[in-house]
Amino acid sequence: MPELPEVEVSRLGLLPHLPGQRIVEAIFRVPKLRHVIPSALVSRLIGLRVEAISRRGKYLLFDCESARDGGWLILHLGMSGSLRLVAPGTPLQKHDHADLVFARTTLRFRDPRRFGTLLWHEGGDIERHPLLAVLGVEPLSAVFDGDWLYAKTRRRSTPIKPLLMDSHLVVGVGNIYASESLYHAGISPLRAANRISRERYRILVPAIRATLEASIAAGGSSVRDYVHSDGGAGCFQLSCAVYDRAGEPCLNCGNPLRSVRQSGRSTFYCAHCQR
DNA sequence: CGTTACCCCTGGAGGC
DNA sequence: TGCCTCCAGGGGTAAC
Numbered sequence A: 001m002p003e004l005p006e007v008e009v010s011r012l013g014l015l016p017h018l019p020g021q022r023i024v025e026a027i028f029r030v031p032k033l034r035h036v037i038p039s040a041l042v043s044r045l046i047g048l049r050v051e052a053i054s055r056r057g058k059y060l061l062f063d064c065e066s067a068r069d070g071g072w073l074i075l076h077l078g079m080s081g082s083l084r085l086v087a088p089g090t091p092l093q094k095h096d097h098a099d100l101v102f103a104r105t106t107l108r109f110r111d112p113r114r115f116g117t118l119l120w121h122e123g124g125d126i127e128r129h130p131l132l133a134v135l136g137v138e139p140l141s142a143v144f145d146g147d148w149l150y151a152k153t154r155r156r157s158t159p160i161k162p163l164l165m166d167s168h169l170v171v172g173v174g175n176i177y178a179s180e181s182l183y184h185a186g187i188s189p190l191r192a193a194n195r196i197s198r199e200r201y202r203i204l205v206p207a208i209r210a211t212l213e214a215s216i217a218a219g220g221s222s223v224r225d226y227v228h229s230d231g232g233a234g235c236f237q238l239s240c241a242v243y244d245r246a247g248e249p250c251l252n253c254g255n256p257l258r259s260v261r262q263s264g265r266s267t268f269y270c271a272h273c274q275r
Numbered sequence B: 001c002g003t004t005a006c007c008c009c010t011g012g013a014g015g016c
Numbered sequence C: 001t002g003c004c005t006c007c008a009g010g011g012g013t014a015a016c
Helices: A004-014 A041-045 A146-152 A160-164 A175-185 A198-222
Strands: A025-028 A049-056 A059-065 A070-076 A082-086 A096-101 A106-110 A117-122 A258-262 A265-269
Touching (some): A004 A198, A175 A198
Antiparallel strands (some): A025 A096, A059 A070
């Protein structure tokens, strides 16, 4: 399921094809995903031109404009969502819930678990949308550094791993990359956030950034007009160092990796290399 | 205020 | 083959 790198790669995959194109038709085959899809959205979208595609956290934001007005189509892939550009007339497969039809191509949204989202935001000022206004910092932005995270965690006794996944603090770090980043930084996912030193946060944050950027690079090199987001083991065919490797040897010390449950999610780590 | 449990939904894997 | 349980990359809400 998509974490930030998968969403970003999806965005990069769409960029050569959609901006400048006019929406000819919009088709929604289910009444709701995570949220109810407004029935008026079909007619609202027709005739608008996609001017740009941006990303905030794991949300894809389609800037849609006409000569007189416009707004934003907000799309979230949830746990199982994927996007694909298909030729007109391509047969539907199960769980293909939505199409945005353009003159030369169709953007098709598939989401078996339906945790994804399709919403409309009328007008500009997309950052004021309630779902976006509460989001934390972008992990690839300059403000996200070790000193910033150290300051933000002084009164947080929760284990660092679920905290990294809290989108109100920092967006886009999901279950896979939280485990992977902590492994690369040598920090135990169980350690209370306020019991990690400034110096170690200065290692952790670059590790998060490097993990995300490597995954984006790997995904970007493997995606063409097929827009990729589903995908088995995640990590874009890059083998994960710890994720989903419980019982297998640590790549660094050889001891068996462990898994624990934190806040209802599986965490993978090496008890020897991570303190 | 911070932290955790639960829920939304479908499908695949593994046990019996 | 079927049925059961558990698990899955997210995240909002409610309750403690």
